[in-house]
Amino acid sequence: MQPPPAQPGMPEDEVDTPALILDLDAFEANLDAMAGYLAPTGAKLRAHAKTHKSPVVALQQIRRGAVGQCVQKVAEAECLAWGGVPDILVSNEVVSPRKLARLAALSRISNVALCADDADAVALAEQAAEAAGIRLSVLVEIDVGAGRCGVTPGPEAVVLARRIAGSPHLRFGGLQAYHGSAQHIRSPEGRAKAIGAAIDQTRRTVEQLRQQGLECGIVGGAGTGTFPLEAASGVFNEVQAGSYAFMDADYAANEAAPPFRHALFVLAQVMSVPKQGLAVVDAGHKALPTDSGFAKPWQRPGLTYAGASDEHGNLRVEGGAAPKLGEKLRLVPGHCDPTIDRFDWFVGVRGGRVECLWPIAARGAMH
Amino acid sequence: MQPPPAQPGMPEDEVDTPALILDLDAFEANLDAMAGYLAPTGAKLRAHAKTHKSPVVALQQIRRGAVGQCVQKVAEAECLAWGGVPDILVSNEVVSPRKLARLAALSRISNVALCADDADAVALAEQAAEAAGIRLSVLVEIDVGAGRCGVTPGPEAVVLARRIAGSPHLRFGGLQAYHGSAQHIRSPEGRAKAIGAAIDQTRRTVEQLRQQGLECGIVGGAGTGTFPLEAASGVFNEVQAGSYAFMDADYAANEAAPPFRHALFVLAQVMSVPKQGLAVVDAGHKALPTDSGFAKPWQRPGLTYAGASDEHGNLRVEGGAAPKLGEKLRLVPGHCDPTIDRFDWFVGVRGGRVECLWPIAARGAMH
Known part of the structure; x- marks a missing residue:
């Protein structure tokens, strides 16, 4: 099991990358929403x-x-x-x-x-x-x-x-x-x-x-x-x-679906800005499996996750603020199930700070 | 860390599935072959x-x-x-x-x-x-x-x-x-x-x-x-x-490449034979990442790994011996790197028996 990438109380931007971020407000809203849908x-x-x-x-x-x-x-x-x-x-x-x-x-x-x-x-x-x-x-x-x-x-x-x-x-x-x-x-x-x-x-x-x-x-x-x-x-x-x-990028592409919120993100760091129009993050397909398509940068217009190798994600930059070397940004996984199974810890975040760490205890439990 | 799926001395067919099988003869031959290529x-x-x-x-x-x-x-x-x-x-x-x-x-x-x-x-x-x-x-x-x-x-x-x-x-x-x-x-x-x-x-x-x-x-x-x-x-x-x-299925598709042997397999079990022409194994894309294509059944003509969900692999059966319920078979991963990173143990096999278990100690080491 890998050591946790964060400590409670830490600002999200200090979390070690790549990390699996759980936005607790969105997560709890989704749990409540499902209970509400099913009650009647x-x-x-x-x-x-x-x-x-x-x-x-x-x-x-x-x-x-x-x-x-x-x-x-x-x-x-x-x-x-x-x-x-x-x-x-x-x-x-x-x-x-x-x-x-x-x-x-x-x-x-x-x-x-x-x-x-x-x-x-x-x-x-x-x-x-x-x-x-x-x-x-x-x-x-x-x-x-x-x-x-x-x-x-x-x-x-x-x-x-x-x-x-x-x-x-x-x-x-x-x-x-x-x-x-x-x-x-x-x-x-x-x-x-x-x-x-x-x-x-x-x-x-x-x-x-x-x-x-x-x-x-x-x-x-x-x-x-x-x-x-x-x-x-x-x-x-x-x-x-x-x-x-x-939620994930694949389910978000369904039309007229119940409006669950994106609560799951992979936090990644820009480790190279080798040329105009390209930024490389430290989350490739080992962190973000591609079986249901690539991840999507969160609230960063102009950025597209356009290619994955094992440990590199290539972001195409076509407008918006260009990512800076060392900057951390959230990516919405293409498919939440295999992505969660890549990590050992949920890093629960609320109001910009780490609130909790939950072990992904059944990570790799395939037998 | 997941418990090992086998014990030394066990026949390969008793290994719990899905498991990462390392054919030790082929593996050692590959290591020797590379040393031979580079020596001059x-x-x-x-x-x-x-x-x-x-x-x-x-x-x-x-x-x-x-x-x-x-x-x-x-x-x-x-x-x-x-x-x-x-x-x-x-x-x-x-x-x-x-x-x-x-x-x-x-x-x-x-x-x-x-x-x-x-x-x-x-x-x-x-x-x-x-x-x-x-x-x-x-x-x-x-x-x-x-x-x-x-x-x-x-x-x-x-x-x-x-x-x-x-x-x-x-x-x-x-x-x-x-x-x-x-x-x-x-x-x-x-x-x-x-x-x-x-x-x-x-x-x-x-x-x-x-x-x-x-x-x-x-x-x-x-x-x-x-x-x-x-x-x-x-x-x-x-x-x-x-x-x-x-080796993996992707590298094996290169033409005129040095003839390294397939030494890595995912052993999977047939868990359903729901209809003619279809067998379902217990290794989906969580066991066999699909970033470089699907796995290939090993030495089983007529079988094609034709679809993956999280924990299911659909084998199309078009001739050859039809897989039986409970049967175990080897699959050649599409891409060895992310596949190895899905498992906690190499199960080293020689002559049909488990010879050793090696921990995949850097599994999930993304930081």
Whole structure:
């Protein structure tokens, strides 16, 4: 683990770079806003910890009404459970016997559940639960358009749910129905169309399960891009947004989206101004992964982050104040999830000063 | 730091996924091959530790004749020096007074040097050296085509070198002349043209410095894509390749390149086979950064890594043996540097068994 790049009380401009800055006013406003959006709907928040990787953040979400957390990895579930999070869904398939044994062990201190899309995977979960002497909750993942994991909605899901419900060591936990690619469709009409189809498929599957006497404790899915649709559907009772707390350049490009604020920045320092029109900062793609595009300079018109190498970011300067050697500036990450996972500390800032340091305890927790 | 995903003696197939596998036979063959390439030239290896992030790897390179290591960050230099590496060049600009103080402090236990491309940065290095009571070696970085940091070759470099040499607290260390983008030009003719120009600019600058009585202790640059050219130039005396030890899919796409072997893999597990033609593995872009393209399945014809989300990799199956649920397979990273930086452990494998675990001690060392 890297040492913290700041101390509480320090002005932001003294923070060592590159550093992950959390604007606490914006962050708390985002948490409050999500609670406000969901209050009148039938859905609760189960925030996705693959984004924030931190029990500190998780507990603040739960304090505002979240029923628990999602994770993608057993190692993330461990980190949250050890940090006091009482209810955790692995919104993903787990097929390694050793990982399943760890998850079953975890169920002694937290409510845990996982997803399955294959009868062989269900059998592995069953063996782990039996060996641990516990009953493990398993959701059926259905593919509602993402084209990734999941069985086909409808009868195929019912067959798998019956397999789970029929086991003395498992409990049928409900449906996982996340449409990942729909989150980033720019137009609200496009998102509504994709999620409308996902809702229809999910509703139909819930009804077919009910006809078999199988009730869905959880019907979960949705992300920051589409959660108002799922939350209003009457079908989904949990939404799994994660990025809303931080926002990034990619989600900010969605049109007519709930106005969450940019709360997450990488603070970078200008380390070279080699010629007119170019400034080089000390945050490249190791600090700012480029899977969803480049970072954007924050409130600096005329600057464009135009190229990344491992540890260098090239800023094109086309007007505005030219960055000076040694100057520090905020960059909005292209994608918050992998960016947070690059750092060991959130540097919480309020009113220009460092207020807190929070460890990103599940950084690198991929197992 | 995450716990190790394996134990010595374990078959590779039992390693927890995703894991960073180092094929030790291929790795050692690559280290030997580089020593063999450079022996008849006038150039020595100063391997780039931004790639491997590990004193264990650094010391093996030095044992085979490398004069030392390059890093991009002071925190990487610290990690290497604390791990016993005796000679370290920060092949990059450092303009933070606190970072410069740390580097100056480090010079008590290792030979350290850094680069500069600005008189103001030289003044900052001078202050740090004076405060620490040491003499710091500073190289002038020249831009030989990369379009990133560096002064213009020729008179501008001479002026900066004189400023360094004139300081009682600094020592003029030579020239840093790295052409990054040339490393990935596919055709050997294209690489030769780009590096030919870089060599000419560097030679001219070395001569102009000599006319002023300034000798270049180090004339450094080059990477895995172009080092035979710089090494044979008679101008460069140090080459800074890093990827050669591991190789990746991007460097493998260069034509007529020295035949280094693929030694680095991410071992991933098939966690879902939801439909014909698709298998999903547990290594997405958090395990396999996509800045230089997707990973490639290793020795599995018919499989293509066709899409990455945070923790999922979608494999398209178009022939060959279809991956089975739970199966583990090796993937060649698109880009070795950021991939290694995602993990805490190298899992060294030989003859199908885990032989060693090496900590990636400078993982996340961005400061």
